[in-house]
Amino acid sequence: MTKTAITLIGNGKMALALAHGLKDRYDLEVIGRSAKRLAHFETALGVSVQKTLYSEASCTNKTLIVCVKPANLGEVSAQLYGKATAVYSVLAGTSLASLRAIDAHHYVRAMPNLAAEKALSMTALVGDMELRDDAIALFSSIGSSVWLSSEKELDIATALSGSGPAYLALIAEALCDGAVREGLKREDAMTLMRGLFQGFGELIQTTHPAILKDNVMSPGGTTAAGYGALERANVRLGCMEAIHCAHERAKGMK
Numbered sequence: 001m002t003k004t005a006i007t008l009i010g011n012g013k014m015a016l017a018l019a020h021g022l023k024d025r026y027d028l029e030v031i032g033r034s035a036k037r038l039a040h041f042e043t044a045l046g047v048s049v050q051k052t053l054y055s056e057a058s059c060t061n062k063t064l065i066v067c068v069k070p071a072n073l074g075e076v077s078a079q080l081y082g083k084a085t086a087v088y089s090v091l092a093g094t095s096l097a098s099l100r101a102i103d104a105h106h107y108v109r110a111m112p113n114l115a116a117e118k119a120l121s122m123t124a125l126v127g128d129m130e131l132r133d134d135a136i137a138l139f140s141s142i143g144s145s146v147w148l149s150s151e152k153e154l155d156i157a158t159a160l161s162g163s164g165p166a167y168l169a170l171i172a173e174a175l176c177d178g179a180v181r182e183g184l185k186r187e188d189a190m191t192l193m194r195g196l197f198q199g200f201g202e203l204i205q206t207t208h209p210a211i212l213k214d215n216v217m218s219p220g221g222t223t224a225a226g227y228g229a230l231e232r233a234n235v236r237l238g239c240m241e242a243i244h245c246a247h248e249r250a251k252g253m254k
Contacts, residue, residue, distance in 0.1 A: 003027045006138075007059070009076065010067035011041040014090055017117040018065060021142030023047050031057045031080075054079040059102065061085050063138075065110075066102065070094045070253055077101035086131055088138070092158050093253025095151060096127055106131045109154055111162040116142040124148055124157035159246030167242055172197060 003026050008015045011032040019028055019041075029050040032038045038051040060082030066089040068076050073094060084104035090112055099107045108127030115121045121143035125135045132147055139145040148154050172193050179189040203212055217223040230236070 005029065005062065007031060007062045007064050008067055009064055009080075010069075011037055012067060012069075014112075014114070014116075015065075015067035016041060016044055017114045017121075018067065018090070018112065018142060019045050019049070020117040021119045021121065023049075025141050029062075058082040059084040059104070064088065064102065064104070066091060066099070073098065074101060086134070088135065092162060093155065093250040108135045109151065110135065110139055111154060111158045112139060112142060113162055113165050115165065119143055122146075122161040124154050124161060126151055126154045155250040156243070156247050158250045159243045163242075163246045167239065168197070 005028075006022060006026040007029040008019060009031050011030050015030065019030070022028060023045060027050075028047075029052060030038055030041055031052045031054060032041070033054050035051070035053065038053075042049050042051060054076065057080055059080050062082075062084050063086045064084050066073070066076075066087060068091070070091045070093060073091060078101075080102060082103070084102065085106075087099055087102050087104040087107045088110050089099050089107070090110050092111070094109070096107050096109060099109070106128040108125055108131050110123055110125050112121040112123040116123075119142050121139070123139040123143060123145040125132075125139060125145055126148045127135065136145050136147060146157075148157060175196075176186070176189040176193050179192070180186050184192075207215075213227070217227060
């Protein structure tokens, strides 16, 4: 059975994460500026892909996923020729209007995260309704996806699910550091933390966070003591401020 072709514009970390999630279902082309970096991309991916330099790239009748840095969109789009069928952009804070620098029939903004590499991304989508079903199908192949009603909502989603892995990584590292400070070996702390996140990821799918917290916290117990420390340290406010600042930054990138 012939696979659908997808063209990735850019060969950075997000492009590689997406390619890992897509490689089993799609024929991939990767367009970049350096033959050496494209070869490195293919090696890291572990499967053969069509490699094309910007100077040789035609977008005619192709489905594109744009993965370059937002600041480089103008430079890159100027090197592309032909009219694409669809443009999907994973560029933070880059409006649908800005994407029209690449000639195409339809446009969608997408905000996946690095879990795409494991086909576990949570991807927010917004754009031309003609692509809604295709967009959901495409990005559901690398995890879960949700279609939002406005670009404003996508900028908020960028702050939550797009940037979220970095916030959770900070929490994971800090929890391990705390366990090591108390006397646990680093290797054991990392093993316990990974198991914690894996199990929590399943629980949170069906249980509201507040209920999950209450189910763990017994009166006067260890969890209550630790939870009180988190509240005194304003961890809740810090998380809310992280979303606010990331959202403001996304708005400012337009």
